[in-house]
Each structure stands twice: as structure tokens, then as C-alpha cells.
Amino acid sequence: MAKSNNKIVLMKGEKEFHYIALVIMVLMMIFCLVPLILMLAVSFSSENSLLHGYRFIPDEWSLDAYAFMWAKRATISRAYGLTILVTVVGTALSLVITSMFAYPLSRKDFKPRNVVAFILFFTMLFNGGMTATYIVWTRLFHIKDTLWAYLLPGALMNGMNVLLVRNYFNANIPYSIIEAARMDGAKDWTIYSKIMVPLSKPIMTTIGLFSALGYWNNWSAGLYYIGNPKLYTIQVYLKKLMDSIQFLKTTDLTDEAVLLAQRTLPTESARMAIAIIALIPILAVYPFIQKELIKGMVDGGVKG
Amino acid sequence: MSENNKTHDAEFDNVLKEQLKQQKKEKIKNDLPLYLMMLPGMLYLIANNYLPMFGILLAFKRINYSIGIFKSPWVAFDNFEYLFKTKDAFIMIRNTLAYNAVWILMDLVIAVFIALCMNEIAQRKIAKVIQPIICFPSMVSAVILSFLVYAFLSQSYGYLNATIFKDNPVQWYNTAKYWPFILTIVHIWQGAGQSSVIYMASIGGIDKSLYESARIDGATKLEQIRYITLPLLKPMIIMMLLLSVGRIFNSDFGLFYQVPLGNGMLYETTQTIDTFVYRALMISNNVGQSSAASVFQAVIGFFLVLISNLMVRKINPENSLF
Numbered sequence: 001m002a003k004s005n006n007k008i009v010l011m012k013g014e015k016e017f018h019y020i021a022l023v024i025m026v027l028m029m030i031f032c033l034v035p036l037i038l039m040l041a042v043s044f045s046s047e048n049s050l051l052h053g054y055r056f057i058p059d060e061w062s063l064d065a066y067a068f069m070w071a072k073r074a075t076i077s078r079a080y081g082l083t084i085l086v087t088v089v090g091t092a093l094s095l096v097i098t099s100m101f102a103y104p105l106s107r108k109d110f111k112p113r114n115v116v117a118f119i120l121f122f123t124m125l126f127n128g129g130m131t132a133t134y135i136v137w138t139r140l141f142h143i144k145d146t147l148w149a150y151l152l153p154g155a156l157m158n159g160m161n162v163l164l165v166r167n168y169f170n171a172n173i174p175y176s177i178i179e180a181a182r183m184d185g186a187k188d189w190t191i192y193s194k195i196m197v198p199l200s201k202p203i204m205t206t207i208g209l210f211s212a213l214g215y216w217n218n219w220s221a222g223l224y225y226i227g228n229p230k231l232y233t234i235q236v237y238l239k240k241l242m243d244s245i246q247f248l249k250t251t252d253l254t255d256e257a258v259l260l261a262q263r264t265l266p267t268e269s270a271r272m273a274i275a276i277i278a279l280i281p282i283l284a285v286y287p288f289i290q291k292e293l294i295k296g297m298v299d300g301g302v303k304g
Numbered sequence: 305m306s307e308n309n310k311t312h313d314a315e316f317d318n319v320l321k322e323q324l325k326q327q328k329k330e331k332i333k334n335d336l337p338l339y340l341m342m343l344p345g346m347l348y349l350i351a352n353n354y355l356p357m358f359g360i361l362l363a364f365k366r367i368n369y370s371i372g373i374f375k376s377p378w379v380a381f382d383n384f385e386y387l388f389k390t391k392d393a394f395i396m397i398r399n400t401l402a403y404n405a406v407w408i409l410m411d412l413v414i415a416v417f418i419a420l421c422m423n424e425i426a427q428r429k430i431a432k433v434i435q436p437i438i439c440f441p442s443m444v445s446a447v448i449l450s451f452l453v454y455a456f457l458s459q460s461y462g463y464l465n466a467t468i469f470k471d472n473p474v475q476w477y478n479t480a481k482y483w484p485f486i487l488t489i490v491h492i493w494q495g496a497g498q499s500s501v502i503y504m505a506s507i508g509g510i511d512k513s514l515y516e517s518a519r520i521d522g523a524t525k526l527e528q529i530r531y532i533t534l535p536l537l538k539p540m541i542i543m544m545l546l547l548s549v550g551r552i553f554n555s556d557f558g559l560f561y562q563v564p565l566g567n568g569m570l571y572e573t574t575q576t577i578d579t580f581v582y583r584a585l586m587i588s589n590n591v592g593q594s595s596a597a598s599v600f601q602a603v604i605g606f607f608l609v610l611i612s613n614l615m616v617r618k619i620n621p622e623n624s625l626f
Contacts, residue, residue, distance in 0.1 A: 013524050013525065014524075014525055017424065017525040017526070018424055018425065021420070021421040021422075021424035021425050022421075022424075022425050022428070022430075024421050025418075025421050025422060025425055025431075025434050025438075026430075026434070028418065028421075028434070028438055028496070028497075029433075029434045029437045029438055031493065032437055032438050032440060032441055032493065032497065033437060035452040035453075035455065035456070035493070036452070038452075038455050038456070038463060039451065039452055039455055042455055050461055051461075052466060053460075053461050053462065053463065053465065053466020053467065053470075054455055054456075054458075054461050054462060054463045054466060055463070055466070056463075096344075097344045097345050097348065098345070100341040100342065100344065100345065101341070101342050101344075101345030101346075103338070103341060104338040104339075104341055104342050107338065110335060110338055111331075111335075116342065116346075119346075119349065120349065123349055123353040123354075124609075125606055125609050125610060125613075126357065126602065126605075126606040126609075127353060127356065127357070127602055128353075128355075128356025128357040128358070128359045128360050128598075128599075128602060129356070129359075129360065129581070129595065129598030129599050129601060129602040130578070130581050130582070130585070130594075130598050131359070131362070131363075131581055131585050131591065131594045131595040131597075131598040131599075132356040132357070132358075132359025132360055132362055132595060132598065132599075133352070133356040133359070134585060135356075135359055135362060135373070135591075135595075136351070136355045136356050136359055137351075139373065140355065141351065152348075152351075152352065153352065154352060156348050156352070157345055157348050157349070157352075162345070187337060188337035188338055188341070189337050189341075192341065213443060216445075217443075217444075217445035217446075218445075219445055219446060219447045219558070219562070220446075220557065220558065223582075223586075224582075224586065235445055235447050235448075238447045238448065238451065239447045239562070242447070242450060242451070242454070242565060243566075246565050246566075246567070268461055271451065272451065272455065275447075275448050275451040275452075278445075278447075278448060279444065279448055282443050282444075286436065286440060286443065287436065290435075290436040290439065290440075293439070293443075294435070294436070294439055294501055297439070297442075297498055297501045297502070298501055298502055298505045
């Protein structure tokens with residue numbers, strides 16, 4: 001009897017605890033959604049209603065922002081196309097190079113693997129710093145104002161991903177499979193492409209997704225290496241857009257040229273609409289890939 | 305007889321040596337595909353990681369592009385001296401360290417707190433919606449982040465000035481003192497969900513029977529957290545702390561540069577080593593100071609990462625880089 005009483009009290013305390021946790025998490029979720037909702041609302045507001053300030057529920061709904069984007073479709077679709085190109089090519093290259101580097105490292109009978117592993121580890125501990133990296137890529141490899149600027153600096157392969165793939169190979173593909181394939185006369189290239197890669201889809205998916213996300217979101221390459229507006233990706237286009245808005249804000253507004261420039265700039269709502277357009281692909285695929293992404297965050301987060 | 309035997313042995317040795325040599329050659333020949341597979345990655349590491357390490361030498365030169373990098377004169381530690389004489393050096397180092405110190409502790413508390421709450425509601429359907437949503441902000445690029453922040457803070461139209469501060473509009477983008485708070489909120493918005501994921505995974509791995517027996521003994525939820533969950537999370541917490549200490553001289557460039565829109569009036573509270581390196585290199589064209597700051601960051605960062613990983617290795621070798 002005493003015991004069951006005790007249990008009821010306990011359950012009550014647990015219930016309260018449970019609902020407090022639930023409320024906190026719902027609030028946290030709302031906190032994460034609010035900025036995105038504001039952005040969406042602004043993009044659907046008419047320009048006049050925005051003069052009173054941004055609102056979560058537009059005073060006056062309008063598709064002007066999206067009409068403006070349609071009028072500017074040449075510029076925007078070019079930037080968009082380049083972003084897709086960079087993301088697809090970058091991710092594919094990155095996956096191939098990373099897994100090809102990881103395979104020999106996973107082979108216990110490959111003698112130089114300790115030396116190579118050290119060469120790789122060392123890049124995770126030490127780097128030459130941004131300035132030296134910039135000078136090497138621009139003065140030695142001349143990637144300024146080429147698409148290579150998006151693909152190469154810092155993005156193609158990193159030690160962490162190689163380690164994740166190597167560890168996956170080691171943990172999930174028994175050496176006996178490789179030996180058996182060798183007995184049957186399979187060459188290393190065949191083993192890599194016909195056994196290792198197909199058997200390691202989960203890890204390839206994870207690092208592929210993070211790599212794609214990195215390429216899609218890469219704006220700092222544009223900041224450092226791209227001056228030619230024809231080579232803007234959507235992120236760089238947005239960044240330059242924000243710059244010109246700031247520039248006009250700090251310039252004398254009576255100036256004729258400035259007024260003219262201001263008229264050709266996207267309106268308040270259109271800017272937010274363009275940002276949403278850049279976010280849409282991520283939003284669209286996120287529900288389907290979030291499990292892999294979150295798993296990747298755990299795997300990658302535990303190691304430096 | 306023995307003479308004969310000796311020559312025989314020598315012959316045998318020679319044959320053996322020859323065979324070994326042949327084997328070695330064959331081994332390298334057999335391994336050739338493996339070497340070739342590593343070639344692209346190796347070339348990339350050389351270009352992206354190792355050549356810039358030699359680029360550190362640039363910090364000891366007075367770079368003059370008109371006569372070329374190689375011919376530019378050596379100036380020993382002049383660049384570093386100039387850099388550390390400026391007020392910039394103090395501000396950027398102070399900011400980098402202060403933000404990191406506060407954020408490392410704050411992130412830890414928030415992440416563990418979220419993980420505990422999420423674990424509590426894990427059985428509910430809504431948890432499957434909440435978790436992806438609170439992790440989503442980490443997918444947003446710094447540029448889009450700056451648009452989101454701008455929607456709240458813009459001087460003339462921003463949500464805050466249009467509602468709460470309607471009578472008394474605040475010049476957010478011109479006032480340095482607000483930015484430690486703004487950046488902290490943005491940082492939480494972007495990172496909290498993501499950093500809680502690791503702790504959620506660890507809590508998920510805890511043996512459920514521990515809680516069952518604690519409940520039978522009449523332990524409340526808070527007691528269960530205090531005496532079961534937190535002690536079991538401790539190794540993970542210590543490890544994550546150590547790893548973040550290794551990065552204490554680094555900062556999120558996008559957050560500190562792009563979110564305040566690169567505004568010069570906000571240097572006091574938004575300049576970090578990373579933003580200084582960028583500004584000196586690309587805007588004020590001061591390669592010397594830029595490379596001095598970036599080498600300073602890289603060298604100290606190297607020792608910090610080394611030390612933190614050595615300590616991690618002591619606790620849990622699996623999680624150490626080496």
C-alpha cells in the first residue's frame with residue numbers, strides 16, 4: 001500500500017517534469033522557426049506595407065517580390081545554375097578523392113600507410129593560416145575569378161572525412177572479403193570500385209550531404225576570390241546585394257547616381273525573396289536527409 | 305667439404321636476396337594502384353595544406369608585389385611588432401578569447417539542457433518534428449543568416465524598430481555595445497540544436513535498467529539526472545570541452561564578419577582574429593599584418609589542439625585525433 005502511494009507521488013512529479021520539458025522544447029522550436037517565418041512574411045508583403053516596418057503577418061499581401069525576381073531572372077538563374085554546377089561537381093569530386101584516399105589507408109598490408117596517415121593528421125593539427133592559403137591559391141595557382149575558386153580552397157577533401165571513411169571501411173568491410181576477391185584475381189581498382197564504395201553507402205551519403213551543403217552555402221570563396229559578377233553563385237550574389245544596400249545607406253541620398261542605383265536594386269521584399277530562393281533547395285530536401293545529417297553531426301562532432 | 309658448403313651457402317644467400325629484391329619490386333608494383341589512388345588527394349593536401357605552411361615565411365617578409373614575393377626583403381619579426389603595437393591586436397585577441405570562453409560554457413549548458421529535455425519527450429511523436437527543426441539553423445549560410453538578422457535589426461524597417469522600439473528606434477548596426485548580445489543570440493539560434501545532438505546520442509546509449517532501479521528506489525527525475533545521467537555524460541562533456549579549448553583562438557568568420565555586415569563602427573565588439581586577417585588582407589591591403597595575425601593564430605592553435613588532444617587521449621583514446 002505504502003509502495004503504491006509512493007509510486008503515485010512519483011508519477012505526479014514525473015508528469016510535471018515531462019510537461020515542462022515539452023513546453024521548453026516547443027518554445028525552442030518556435031525560436032528556431034521565427035526568423036524564417038519573418039523572412040517568408042516579408043517576401044510576401046507589398047512594398048508599401050513594408051514602409052511601416054517588417055511584420056510577421058503582412059498588412060498587405062503581394063507577389064511583387066517574386067515578380068521582381070522574374071524580371072531579373074537572367075541574373076538570378078545564372079547564379080542559381082552556377083551554384084548547382086559547383087555543388088554537383090564539387091560533391092562528386094570530393095567523394096571520389098576522399099574515398100580513393102581512404103582505401104589505401106584502410107589496407108593493413110599497405111606499408112606506407114602510417115606515413116600517409118601522419119601526413120593527413122598533421123593537416124588537422126596545423127595550417128598555414130588564411131593569408132598564406134590565399135596567397136598560394138591566387139599567386140601560385142591563379143584561381144582568382146575562375147570556378148576553381150569555389151571548388152578547391154579548403155573544400156575538396158579534409159582529414160576528418162577521410163578518417164570517417166577509412167574507419168567505416170575498417171569497421172564494416174571484413175578483410176576476408178578483400179582477400180577472397182584478390183584470390184579471384186580482382187585488382188585493387190576493382191576492389192575499390194566494386195566492393196568498398198558500394199558497401200559503404202551510409203558513410204558516403206553522410207559526407208556527400210555535408211560536402212554538398214558546404215558547396216551550396218559557400219559564400220566566402222566568392223568574398224576572397226571572385227570579382228566578376230558573371231561568376232557569382234547565389235550566395236555571393238546575395239552577399240554583394242547586401243553590400244550595395246549598406247553602401248547606399250551610408251551615401252548621400254541626394255546624389256542622382258545613387259538614387260538611380262537605388263531604383264534598380266531589388267526592393268526590400270525582393271531581397272528576402274531571393275534569400276528564400278537560395279534556401280529552398282535545402283528546405284526541400286531537408287526532411288528526407290535530416291536523419292543522415294544528424295547522424296553525421298554526432299559522428300563528426302565527437303572527433304575534433 | 306666445408307669450403308664447398310660455404311660457397312653453397314653464399315649462393316643460397318644470393319638467391320634469397322635476389323628473391324627478396326624481386327618480391328619488394330613486385331610489392332611496389334602490386335601496390336602501384338594504391339599509390340595512384342592516393343595521388344589526387346596527396347596533390348590536394350600539398351596545394352591546400354602544405355604549401356600554405358611554407359607561406360608562413362611570408363609573415364617574416366615585407367611583401368612588395370611589384371618586385372615579387374621572392375625578392376621582397378626579410379624583416380624578421382617587424383610585422384609582428386607592428387601588429388602587437390596596434391590597438392587592433394588587443395581588441396581582436398580579447399574578443400576572440402572572451403566570446404569563446406563565454407560561449408564554450410554557455411553552449412555546454414544549453415546543449416546538455418536541450419538533450420535532457422529532448423530525451424524526456426523522445427517517446428512523443430512531436431519529438432520527431434522538433435529535433436530536425438532545432439537542427440535546421442545550422443544548415444543556413446552566413447549570408448542568409450545576415451538577411452535574417454537584418455530583417456529584425458534594419459534601421460528603418462526592421463521588426464524590432466517597427467514594433468518594440470517604435471518610439472525610440474535603435475541604430476543597431478551603428479552601436480557596438482549591443483553586438484555581444486546580438487551575436488550570442490544568433491550563435492545560440494544557429495548552433496544550439498546541433499551541439500545538443502551529441503549529448504542526445506550519449507543519453508540514448510545509457511542503460512535503461514539504471515533508471516528503472518532508481519525509480520523503484522523512489523528517485524525523482526531530477527535525482528535521476530543528477531546521479532545517473534550527468535555522471536555518465538561527464539566523460540563526453542569533458543572531451544567536448546577540451547576539444548573546444550583547442551579552438552579558442554578561432555572564430556566563426558561568417559558570424560563575426562557577415563552578420564554585422566562588415567560594419568567598421570562595430571569593430572570594438574565584432575573584430576576577431578579571423579575578421580582582422582580578412583580585413584587586413586583584402587580591404588586595407590596590409591599583407592604583413594594580415595599574415596602576422598594569421599600565423600600567430602595558426603601557431604598558437606597548433607599547440608592548443610595538440611595539448612587538448614593529448615588530454616583527450618588520456619581520457620578516451622578513441623576520440624583523440626592521434
